[in-house]
Amino acid sequence: MTIPQGLHHIEINVQNLGKTKAFYGWLLPELGFSLFQEWEKGFSYKMESLYLVFVQTEDLYKDIPFHRKRSGLNHLAFWAKSRAQIEHLRVQLKKKNISFLYEDKFPFAGGENHYALFFEDPDRLKIEIVAPR
Incomplete structure (x- = not known):
């Protein structure tokens, strides 16, 4: 049995799940990813052993939007x-x-x-x- 290595998954909280799904729903398949999971508050796409997860941000935490220049991703x-x-x-x-x-x-x-x-x-x-x- 081969043990997987490297990055397993990345989970990203998003402000508007519908907009995010429309955006990544065409982009990720173009890049070779396949829809992996879908549920009420999220979805994921997978390529080989890596998958990307997108989850609706809870209302309590939506007041400060994401900005890539802050600490973090x-x-x-x-x-x-x-x-x-x-x-x-x-x-x-x-x-x-x-x-x-x-x-x-x-x-x-x-x-x-x-x-x-x-x-x-x-x-x-x-x-x-x-x-x-």
Whole structure:
């Protein structure tokens, strides 16, 4: 029996579960994730042994919104299959009126050898999609 290694899962509390589900419901399958679980207050997507969980923030804790510049999670970075996939995602994001971060430096905002696309999810969590070399 092989023992899994690495990251098991990431759980993220969100302000509006419906908006988050609409956002990640098209993005994560594009990146190779499959819907794993769904329940009244959350959902998850899985790829191999890693899964991402999104849970509705309880009303008691919704008064302070997420900001990636505070202590804690800054961003999620996903592998793209290719530069062409990044270009495809960029077109899809534009159609969905999702604005980009560092658009003036696209596709090398992360450096001259780092082909990537940056944008934010509905809670303003930074998402990075990176192409392999």
